[in-house]
Amino acid sequence: MSATATSKPRGRLFFANPGPTNIPDSILHAIGHHAVDFHDPEFMKMYDECWEGVLRVMKTTQHMFMYTGSGHAAWEASLVNVLSPGDTMLILETGNFSESWGRMALDLGLNVRTLGCDWRMGIDMAALKALLEADTAHEIKAIGAVHNETSTGMFLPLDEVRAALDAAKHPALLLVDTISSLGCIDLRMDEWGIDVVVGGSQKGLMLPTGMAFTGVSDKAMEASRNSKLAKHYFSWQVMSARKQRSFIGTVPTNQFYGLRESIRLIEEEGLENVFARHARLAEAVRRCVRHWSGNNGPQLFCANPSRESNSVTAVLMPEGHDAEAIRSTTKNRFNVSLGAGLAKLNGKVFRIGHLGDLNEPMILGTLASIEMALKMNNVPHAPGGVDAAMEYLAAVAG
Ligand SMILES: *Cc1c(COP(=O)(O)O)cnc(C)c1O
Numbered sequence: 413m414s415a416t417a418t419s420k421p422r423g424r425l426f427f428a429n430p431g432p433t434n435i436p437d438s439i440l441h442a443i444g445h446h447a448v449d450f451h452d453p454e455f456m457k458m459y460d461e462c463w464e465g466v467l468r469v470m471k472t473t474q475h476m477f478m479y480t481g482s483g484h485a486a487w488e489a490s491l492v493n494v495l496s497p498g499d500t501m502l503i504l505e506t507g508n509f510s511e512s513w514g515r516m517a518l519d520l521g522l523n524v525r526t527l528g529c530d531w532r533m534g535i536d537m538a539a540l541k542a543l544l545e546a547d548t549a550h551e552i553k554a555i556g557a558v559h560n561e562t563s564t565g566m567f568l569p570l571d572e573v574r575a576a577l578d579a580a581k582h583p584a585l586l587l588v589d590t591i592s593s594l595g596c597i598d599l600r601m602d603e604w605g606i607d608v609v610v611g612g613s614q615k616g617l618m619l620p621t622g623m624a625f626t627g628v629s630d631k632a633m634e635a636s637r638n639s640k641l642a643k644h645y646f647s648w649q650v651m652s653a654r655k656q657r658s659f660i661g662t663v664p665t666n667q668f669y670g671l672r673e674s675i676r677l678i679e680e681e682g683l684e685n686v687f688a689r690h691a692r693l694a695e696a697v698r699r700c701v702r703h704w705s706g707n708n709g710p711q712l713f714c715a716n717p718s719r720e721s722n723s724v725t726a727v728l729m730p731e732g733h734d735a736e737a738i739r740s741t742t743k744n745r746f747n748v749s750l751g752a753g754l755a756k757l758n759g760k761v762f763r764i765g766h767l768g769d770l771n772e773p774m775i776l777g778t779l780a781s782i783e784m785a786l787k788m789n790n791v792p793h794a795p796g797g798v799d800a801a802m803e804y805l806a807a808v809a810g
Pocket residue numbers: 431482483484485509558560561562589590591592612621
């Protein structure tokens with residue numbers, strides 16, 4: 413018998429991916445519901461309550477449409493409903509997700525302009541303002557911005573994007589992907605003048621994948637009356653004529669039992685407390701990684717402290733060390749699942765998802781497993797990152 417563990421890991425999977433995220437047991441139980449007629453008045457009552465709950469999380473009193481699909485479905489809906497073939501859209505390219513949204517816009521027949529940036533620094537708001545001011549003919553009909561770039565762990569201050577639009581007196585619609593920020597990081601759709609909020613079920617809302625939605629402003633509703641891109645399944649005009657105001661076809665009723673429980677959990681904790689918990693856990697992760705970065709160790713991918721994400725942290729490996737080796741050690745040896753680096757960041761970064769249903773010991777377990785994996789893979793680092801995280805969490809635990 414040997415003390416060296418080589419067998420299949422036991423115990424609970426520690427899931428630290430940035431989407432999907434952990435599904436609380438109470439949500440899993442709620443979803444395990446028998447089939448119901450989605451026209452049934454009792455179901456419709458709950459449907460309407462869920463509807464109001466999602467509006468509260470988006471901080472809007474305007475319109476919404478829901479779809480059976482992943483976040484990509486809501487991306488597509490946000491474009492095809494407000495734009496026409498050949499319209500120009502400006503993508504704020506902050507990472508892999510904004511890049512993909514831009515590719516979708518191209519495929520749909522839009523003319524895509526891109527404002528790029530150093531992915532470790534984020535969009536320069538002065539450059540955005542100058543670009544908008546230069547567009548005196550108002551050719552740009554919409555701006556696509558990703559609130560939280562899940563591929564890089566970078567946050568985009570939407571109030572500053574709105575301020576740049578206002579300063580340039582530019583009428584473009586503001587479309588915002590909040591797929592990995594909704595229910596994690598404060599979002600004020602109405603206050604910040606966001607025209608379309610794109611959200612999905614499987615990240616901050618802690619549900620299975622398969623439901624997506626768009627919050628829609630009056631201005632975007634107006635644009636949807638004249639939009640000429642082809643659409644049917646995602647058409648807001650077609651949906652508006654239905655009793656459910658959404659879902660062309662069968663309503664995913666089981667998702668709604670889960671959604672009711674998700675909203676109950678979020679509001680029981682308090683939306684602002686949910687944001688504060690995400691901020692606390694994220695800061696603990698960053699303190700740990702900053703500590704490891706001593707001795708030429710791994711470092712935060714985000715090099716701009718004002719843009720650090722409270723829902724995901726991307727960790728950049730030292731030159732010559734493979735992020736995938738760390739991910740396979742944590743997964744195979746400790747049953748801890750981390751997010752991979754996407755596209756050109758594959759192998760260079762791994763990502764720690766700290767959004768949704770998480771607490772301090774879950775984060776500390778993940779960080780401890782990563783620190784062990786760094787040792788096991790001979791990756792240079794300053795040991796003791798987990799202590800730095802514990803010290804912070806103990807100090808703010810109250
Ligand atoms: C996950 C994610 C997406 C893609 O959503 P799917 O549900 O996988 O289609 C898009 N944007 C961001 C910011 C994301 O985090």
